Amino acid sequence: MTETMLAERFYAKDHSIHLEDVPVPHPGPGNVLIEVAYCGICHSDLSLINGTFPAQLPEVTQGHEASGTIVEVGVGVTGWKVGDRVIPSAGRPCFTCRKCRRGDFANCLHLNLMAFAYDGAWAKYHEAAATGLTKIPENVPMDQAALLADAVSTPYAAVVHTAQVHMGNAVAVWGVGGVGTHLVQLAKVAGGVPVIAIDLNDEVLARAKRVGADHVLHSDDPDLMSKIEDLTHGRMIDVAFDAVGIKPTLRAAVDSLDVDGKAVSLGLSSQDIDAGPFMNFNLQRKRVYGHLGYRGQDIGVLAEMLSYHRLDLSESISEVIPLSEIKRGIQDLEEHRNNPIRILVKP
Numbered sequence: 001m002t003e004t005m006l007a008e009r010f011y012a013k014d015h016s017i018h019l020e021d022v023p024v025p026h027p028g029p030g031n032v033l034i035e036v037a038y039c040g041i042c043h044s045d046l047s048l049i050n051g052t053f054p055a056q057l058p059e060v061t062q063g064h065e066a067s068g069t070i071v072e073v074g075v076g077v078t079g080w081k082v083g084d085r086v087i088p089s090a091g092r093p094c095f096t097c098r099k100c101r102r103g104d105f106a107n108c109l110h111l112n113l114m115a116f117a118y119d120g121a122w123a124k125y126h127e128a129a130a131t132g133l134t135k136i137p138e139n140v141p142m143d144q145a146a147l148l149a150d151a152v153s154t155p156y157a158a159v160v161h162t163a164q165v166h167m168g169n170a171v172a173v174w175g176v177g178g179v180g181t182h183l184v185q186l187a188k189v190a191g192g193v194p195v196i197a198i199d200l201n202d203e204v205l206a207r208a209k210r211v212g213a214d215h216v217l218h219s220d221d222p223d224l225m226s227k228i229e230d231l232t233h234g235r236m237i238d239v240a241f242d243a244v245g246i247k248p249t250l251r252a253a254v255d256s257l258d259v260d261g262k263a264v265s266l267g268l269s270s271q272d273i274d275a276g277p278f279m280n281f282n283l284q285r286k287r288v289y290g291h292l293g294y295r296g297q298d299i300g301v302l303a304e305m306l307s308y309h310r311l312d313l314s315e316s317i318s319e320v321i322p323l324s325e326i327k328r329g330i331q332d333l334e335e336h337r338n339n340p341i342r343i344l345v346k347p
C-alpha cells in the first residue's frame with residue numbers, strides 16, 4: 001500500500017475544497033481501514049460547503065455514503081477480516097451524553113457525523129469503526145450498496161418506523177427527487193396502494209412512474225385534491241410524505257389525508273409548518289410527524305432486500321465520476337443538472 005492517497009479536503013476558514021495527497025490512515029484500536037469502492041454526493045455534503053451546516057473541524061475529508069472492502073484490521077476488532085465487503089456507518093455515538101450514558105446509543109444527542117466530525121470517504125481509503133459496519137451480501141453490487149448509508153435508509157425509516165405504511169394504505173409523495181423516489185419505491189414494497197407521486201417537474205414524474213408510482217400528478221394542478229379523490233375512489237390518502245419541506249407542500253399533504261391519516265415531513269427548511277385550520281385537523285384526527293435519519297440496523301435490512309431482489313436501485317445511480325471530477329459532481333447536484341438521484345464518486 002502507498003503511504004499517501006488522493007482525498008477531497010474541505011477547509012472551514014474559506015469554505016473551499018481541494019484535492020490533495022494526504023497520508024493513508026492506519027486503523028486505531030477497534031477500527032478498520034476500508035478501500036473505498038463508491039461514495040455518494042449528498043445534499044448534506046453541499047450544506048457544509050455552503051455554510052448551512054456549521055463546520056465541526058477546521059479541515060475534513062467529505063463524503064459519508066460509502067461502500068468498500070476491508071484492507072486492514074485494527075487491534076481488538078473481532079468478527080471482521082481483510083476482504084470483507086462493507087458499508088461503514090455514517091455516524092458514531094459520542095459515548096458521553098445523557099443518552100449514551102444510559103446505553104441508548106441510537107439516540108445519542110451529540111452523534112459524531114462522518115465527514116463532519118471525522119474524515120469521510122471521498123478518498124482512496126477510509127478509517128471506520130468496526131462496530132458500525134454492515135456486511136454487503138455477495139450478490140449485491142458495490143455501487144447500489146453505497147446508496148444504503150443514508151440516501152435509501154432515511155426514506156426506509158420514514159416508511160417503516162415513522163409512517164408504518166402497511167398493505168392497502170393509499171400513499172402520496174410530494175417531491176420525487178432523491179428522497180421522494182425512494183419513498184415511492186419503498187411505500188410500494190410495504191404494500192401501499194395506490195402510490196401517487198406529486199411534483200412540478202415532468203422528468204422526475206416520468207422517473208417516479210418508471211420505479212413504480214401508480215399515478216403521477218402535478219403539484220400546481222388546481223384540481224389536485226379532486227384528482228386524488230378520484231384516484232383513491234373517495235378514500236383519500238392514508239399516508240402522505242412531504243419530501244420538499246416547505247409550507248405549501250406540507251399543507252397539501254395534510255389536506256389530502258383521510259380521517260386518521262398521517263402526514264410525514266422529511267424536507268428541511270426554516271419555514272413554519274401549516275397544517276390547516278384546527279377545526280379540520282382535530283375533527284378529522286389528522287397527524288403530522290417529523291422524520292430524520294434511520295437506525296443502524298436498517299442498512300442491513302435494506303442490503304437483504306437488495307440481495308433478495310425486493311428492491312432495485314439501478315435507477316438511483318445517476319452517474320459515476322472519478323474523484324478528480326468531484327467539483328463538477330458537486331456542482332451538478334447543486335444545480336440539479338439532469339435531476340440526479342445520486343452521483344457516485346469512484347476514488
Ligand SMILES: [Zn+2]
Nearest residue numbers: 042044065150
Ligand atoms: Zn447523506
Ligand SMILES: [Zn+2]
Nearest residue numbers: 094097100108
Ligand atoms: Zn451520545
